Amino acid sequence: MxxxxxxxxxxxxxxxxxxxxxxxxxxxxxxxxxxxxxxxxxxxxxxxxxxxxxxxxxxxxxxxxxxxxxxxLDEAVQPDEGVGRVLADDGGTDLGQRLAAYFFGMWEDPARRHPFQAMLVSAASNEAAATVLREFVRGEVIARIGAMIEGDDAELRAELAGSQLIGAALVRYVYRIPPLCDAPLSDVVGRVGRAVQSHLAG
Missing domain, CATH: 1.10.10.60 (Homeodomain-like)
Structure with missing residues (x-):
């Protein structure tokens, strides 16, 4: 059949x-x-x-x-491979420089910059995006940095360090306000890195 x-x-x-x-x-x-x-x-x-x-x-x-x-955001920031690796290499006095170098290096990559840029802009006017931003930054960045430093105000100093990075990125890459948006990357990393290190060191 x-x-x-x-x-x-x-x-x-x-x-x-x-x-x-x-x-x-x-x-x-x-x-x-x-x-x-x-x-x-x-x-x-x-x-x-x-x-x-x-x-x-x-x-x-x-x-x-x-x-x-x-x-x-996880794919763009890569907290385990990026932030985690920077923090794992505990160089002490140059941690701020390494964090700044990684953070601004991420912004210099267009494929990684766009979703992070959209997040920062959207968080200013959308509560859902702001909530995702807060949870992500606190859980994946601030908590990791805070665990690496000592003192009763470690969390505050970690938040100040994170705010320094995010604020500079907003001015340079989102709002594009000169002279910060036109400054050489190495100069920005050096200056912001020193400011971040001052927060971390207390």
Missing amino acids: PTSAPQPPARRRGGRRGGDADTRGDILRAAREHFAQGYEATSVRAVARAADVDPSLIVQFFGGKDGLFKAV
Whole structure:
């Protein structure tokens, strides 16, 4: 008795891909491009369309828009590989310089700059983005720095150091106010690094 020809596997509804090995990376790449246009202008559905996946897959992977935004920040800042590595190499008196060199090096990379830039701009007017920013900076940056220094005011000094870095980045890369936006990178790293070190040393 003749057998029927094998049928191709059914596609997902709408022809979208499932969660294969590259899907998470494709979602993050699409999200990075959308968040570069601003937090409020980005939606889970728009990112899903760009990544050719079902929106439910983004919820499954990241929990929603806030989780997706944090994942993009994690990818941009790389707290374990970047901040963690800088702090692990405990050089004491040059920690501020190394933090500044890493931080401004991140901003000099356009692929990493855009999501972080969008976060800082969006946090000024959007409470959801501000919440993600606070949790990310406190958990992934301030807490790590605070654990490396001593004193009753270690957390405050760590926050001051982080504020020094973020404030300088806002002026240089977001608002582009001269002369800071035109100053040589090495000069900015040196000056901000010394200020950061003064906070860390108390």
